[in-house]
Amino acid sequence: MIAFDAGDHFAELKRLHSQVRRCRKCFLWKTRKKAVPGEGLPDATVMLIGEAPGKKEDAAGRPFVGPSGKFLDQMLEEVGLVRENIFITSTIKCIPVPAGKPKKVSIEACNPYLQGQLKLVNPRIVCLLGEVAARNVLGVDKVADVRGEIIRRSEHIFLVTYHPAAARRFPALHAHMRKDFRLLARRANIRQ
Numbered sequence: 001m002i003a004f005d006a007g008d009h010f011a012e013l014k015r016l017h018s019q020v021r022r023c024r025k026c027f028l029w030k031t032r033k034k035a036v037p038g039e040g041l042p043d044a045t046v047m048l049i050g051e052a053p054g055k056k057e058d059a060a061g062r063p064f065v066g067p068s069g070k071f072l073d074q075m076l077e078e079v080g081l082v083r084e085n086i087f088i089t090s091t092i093k094c095i096p097v098p099a100g101k102p103k104k105v106s107i108e109a110c111n112p113y114l115q116g117q118l119k120l121v122n123p124r125i126v127c128l129l130g131e132v133a134a135r136n137v138l139g140v141d142k143v144a145d146v147r148g149e150i151i152r153r154s155e156h157i158f159l160v161t162y163h164p165a166a167a168r169r170f171p172a173l174h175a176h177m178r179k180d181f182r183l184l185a186r187r188a189n190i191r192q
């Protein structure tokens with residue numbers, strides 16, 4: 001578990017991100033260039049949780065800066081959400097090796113950071129992008145089974161949709177993801 005000192009939660013979030021950048025809790029520290037803690041408003045209304053950094057994110061130390069990030073930015077713009085006003089992170093904070101889905105050991109080791117971010121940012125709605133994030137946070141196996149539904153769990157409200165990398169590859173998913181993001185934008189303006 002990560003211990004938080006009492007005090008300002010902005011400072012605590014900053015501290016958590018410093019811990020991530022130095023983290024050696026799973027084997028991925030050996031192969032990453034930069035850990036990618038996440039970024040955005042520390043008290044954002046909307047939090048997006050993806051899967052893991054890719055090569056561009058690993059090089060930049062920032063989330064969703066590659067082709068999937070461009071696709072995500074377009075989707076956000078279409079529904080009137082401003083990237084700078086939301087908080088974006090991922091299930092694990094270092095690029096997976098071998099490339100592909102993150103291993104369970106990394107997801108488990110990294111989860112306290114994600115839980116810390118959820119607690120500190122305390123968003124009005126959390127959008128889980130893809131199967132890895134949905135399974136880790138909600139125990140959901142298939143995105144298609146729950147996407148587009150508002151799910152209340154513990155202290156948060158969740159919405160599951162496709163990962164931008166998958167939606168980018170399969171045009172048949174665009175309309176679904178757009179619809180989910182419209183709902184996300186609407187819910188972002190509703191107080192719980």
Ligand code: SF4
Nearest residue numbers: 023025026094109110
């Ligand atoms: S993936 Fe997470 S737990 Fe593993 S080294 Fe990176 S920050 Fe630490």
